[in-house]
Amino acid sequence: MTESKEVKIFENAESVASAFAFEFYQMVTSTRQRFDIALSGGKTPKLLFEILARDFNKKIPWERIHFWWGDERCVPPTSEESNYRMTKEFLFSKIPIDESQVHRIKGELLPEEACQDYIRQIQSNLNERNDWPIFDLIILGMGSDGHTASIFPHEMKLLKSDEICAVATHPETGQERITLTGQVLNNANRVFFLITGKPKAKRVSEIMNNLKKAKKLPAYHIEPEKGEIAFFLDQKAASKIS
Ligand code: 6PG
Numbered sequence: 001m002t003e004s005k006e007v008k009i010f011e012n013a014e015s016v017a018s019a020f021a022f023e024f025y026q027m028v029t030s031t032r033q034r035f036d037i038a039l040s041g042g043k044t045p046k047l048l049f050e051i052l053a054r055d056f057n058k059k060i061p062w063e064r065i066h067f068w069w070g071d072e073r074c075v076p077p078t079s080e081e082s083n084y085r086m087t088k089e090f091l092f093s094k095i096p097i098d099e100s101q102v103h104r105i106k107g108e109l110l111p112e113e114a115c116q117d118y119i120r121q122i123q124s125n126l127n128e129r130n131d132w133p134i135f136d137l138i139i140l141g142m143g144s145d146g147h148t149a150s151i152f153p154h155e156m157k158l159l160k161s162d163e164i165c166a167v168a169t170h171p172e173t174g175q176e177r178i179t180l181t182g183q184v185l186n187n188a189n190r191v192f193f194l195i196t197g198k199p200k201a202k203r204v205s206e207i208m209n210n211l212k213k214a215k216k217l218p219a220y221h222i223e224p225e226k227g228e229i230a231f232f233l234d235q236k237a238a239s240k241i242s
Helices: 013-029 045-055 083-090 111-125 153-160 198-208 212-216
Strands: 006-010 035-039 065-069 071-073 137-140 165-169 176-180 190-195 228-234
Touching: 006 013, 013 045, 013 190, 013 228, 045 083, 065 083, 071 083, 111 165, 111 176, 153 165, 198 212, 198 228
Parallel strands: 006 228, 035 065, 035 137, 137 190, 190 228
Antiparallel strands: 071 176, 165 176
């Protein structure tokens, strides 16, 4: 990872989400083009989605935005575990979008079928650069083990996979996941990390301080070749950066 990482630190998770939402609003209103965004899952984005739905409902041209995911659990869309279900509950159910704008990873299918289906959706919708699909923005979270999307430290090979997405496995639960692979993440026009909370501080500091051990963390290896990268952190997640 190069030295030039844009790091934005805010007091708490609410102010991180508000700042992120405003930057997203500025980004999508600075063009009149279609905007393809890949969302992160887990718990962190819930606050961002709430703020987008509450404060930007009438300000963002939702009709121009197409929604994807960086990863999804291999579960039905009705499962408590589903990133799609969480996004529908916190965002889609509150904004004016058509289902054609939502490109779900079909977690209800067999993992390899879900993976191939998502690749087909991506290839038929997105432009390419260097033979890789281009997302306008990819939002990424980071686990306390340094994983991002569903690229975990025990599957670092997914960073260099020749495939657009892959079947990954959660190291503790064994849960299968579908994830965008490293070369797609690094082909994005923008990658914004959204990371909050004390449990992430150790790994954030390893990455920001460019420590040798950071090289074992998938999140360390996300650096768009032609795009920009920014880290939106709260003070807790940033508390160990020297
Ligand atoms: C997922 C995510 C994953 C997430 C991190 C952080 O499907 O779980 O995409 O990469 O971003 O695990 O999760 P939290 O926001 O819940 O801490």
